[in-house]
Amino acid sequence: MVGLGMIFEETYRPFFEQAHARGVYDPAFGLLQVPLLAVASRTGSRAEAYRKDAGSKIAPFVSFSGPDAIGRLLESEVDFVCVASPDDRHFEAAIRSLKAGKHVLIEKPSVLTLGELDSLDKASLEHGVLAKVVYHKLLDPDHKKLRTLVADGELQHVNTGYCTLLEPKSISGGQFAEWITGRNPGTYVAVHYIKLIDFTFGGRLKSVSCTGQRGIVGTADGPTWDSTQLRLVYGYADGREAAFDIHTSWVTPDNFPGYVDQEVQFRFDNGVWNAHSRKRGIECTVEGRTPFTRKININNHYNGSFLEPWGERSQRGYGIEVLERFVREVAHVEHGGPPAERPGRLHTARQLAYNDISADRQTVAAVQAMEAILSRHAAGSPNCVVEVDHALGGLVLLTPGSSQPEVLYSGKVCAEQGAR
Numbered sequence: 001m002v003g004l005g006m007i008f009e010e011t012y013r014p015f016f017e018q019a020h021a022r023g024v025y026d027p028a029f030g031l032l033q034v035p036l037l038a039v040a041s042r043t044g045s046r047a048e049a050y051r052k053d054a055g056s057k058i059a060p061f062v063s064f065s066g067p068d069a070i071g072r073l074l075e076s077e078v079d080f081v082c083v084a085s086p087d088d089r090h091f092e093a094a095i096r097s098l099k100a101g102k103h104v105l106i107e108k109p110s111v112l113t114l115g116e117l118d119s120l121d122k123a124s125l126e127h128g129v130l131a132k133v134v135y136h137k138l139l140d141p142d143h144k145k146l147r148t149l150v151a152d153g154e155l156q157h158v159n160t161g162y163c164t165l166l167e168p169k170s171i172s173g174g175q176f177a178e179w180i181t182g183r184n185p186g187t188y189v190a191v192h193y194i195k196l197i198d199f200t201f202g203g204r205l206k207s208v209s210c211t212g213q214r215g216i217v218g219t220a221d222g223p224t225w226d227s228t229q230l231r232l233v234y235g236y237a238d239g240r241e242a243a244f245d246i247h248t249s250w251v252t253p254d255n256f257p258g259y260v261d262q263e264v265q266f267r268f269d270n271g272v273w274n275a276h277s278r279k280r281g282i283e284c285t286v287e288g289r290t291p292f293t294r295k296i297n298i299n300n301h302y303n304g305s306f307l308e309p310w311g312e313r314s315q316r317g318y319g320i321e322v323l324e325r326f327v328r329e330v331a332h333v334e335h336g337g338p339p340a341e342r343p344g345r346l347h348t349a350r351q352l353a354y355n356d357i358s359a360d361r362q363t364v365a366a367v368q369a370m371e372a373i374l375s376r377h378a379a380g381s382p383n384c385v386v387e388v389d390h391a392l393g394g395l396v397l398l399t400p401g402s403s404q405p406e407v408l409y410s411g412k413v414c415a416e417q418g419a420r
Helices: 006-022 045-057 069-074 087-099 114-126 141-151 169-175 185-201 318-335 339-350 361-378
Strands: 024-026 030-032 038-041 062-065 080-083 103-107 131-134 158-168 204-213 227-235 241-252 261-268 271-276 304-307 313-316 385-390 393-398 406-409
Touching: 006 024, 006 045, 006 313, 006 318, 024 318, 030 318, 038 045, 038 069, 045 062, 062 069, 069 087, 080 087, 080 318, 087 103, 087 114, 103 318, 114 131, 114 361, 131 318, 141 185, 141 271, 158 169, 158 185, 169 241, 185 204, 185 227, 185 241, 185 361, 204 361, 227 361, 313 318, 318 339, 361 385, 361 393, 361 406
Parallel strands: 038 062, 080 103, 103 131, 158 241
Antiparallel strands: 024 030, 158 261, 204 227, 204 385, 227 241, 261 271, 304 313, 385 393, 393 406
């Protein structure tokens, strides 16, 4: 495990503790033990706190810290590595793990540039291992139902989309304060919706534009963003286009009734899909606790702690389910049949477009474009647009008032046009 911050506490920790207690079973590979063997972090303090708090809920693990914590972790007998460090540190941990012959699971966004993505994809192929990305919102029951209706043709041809995700100030000012300088909430959370749009509707990404606001997390003229408004334009095989707007923020007041405010709307030729995270759930008020130590609106679908009817304590949700799914994919590759058939099983696992690094091109392209646009905005050139698979290159940034396009990525982004 690389990184033991908030996401580890919310999802990886309960998964590893449940796997320690029960293992992971499938008729194809039997019962496997999945111990957490080693962790890497900058100081090791969180690892020691976790070791003390978890007690017998977890197997004994080795904690590596300091400048070469990842290198020492890779020398231990681990089979796969989970990367949950800040997003601008993903690439180094992932590429070193792949080159060491380890399967890798990376928190979204996988990486920040297509060049880095190309390197990860190449390394995973050369070393015969999986490189996967966590997009847990694809496992949200509402989003799975949306994709089902689209795949079955009940909802026909998306026209427009709007997505928003607002997070509290405690995220930007507390949990992420250590690494937030120069960052933006779009890269952190808009990427969930970029992937949802890309995976659900297919098509070819054509252009990216973005603006945003500053002045709360950082200075009003600095590189750190409070909120962003991203627009993606996709083209489809029939010659039609759809525009998607994704608004994100991490400066919502901490006394907001929900952990986050998430809403999506997609308009189709023959229908409309609306979803709201708080409206689908429940409200709970506890004197002296809500809405600070416990939120009024609770998302029990993503991650919830429960007392089961039979008296057992459990923690489950699609945020944990997505991790178990990755472990099952690795287990099928390594233990799902004769060793001679491993290349075929590896190929099958790599075809899963919901999480494989090879299917992340348009999502990473949107992230790289957004970051470049915001960087130019902070430097005094707002309203830039990035065109995808332009005549000059895969990602080409166009600045208002300038006749000199800037090539951000020279290779081709989209293999072909048309829905998956």
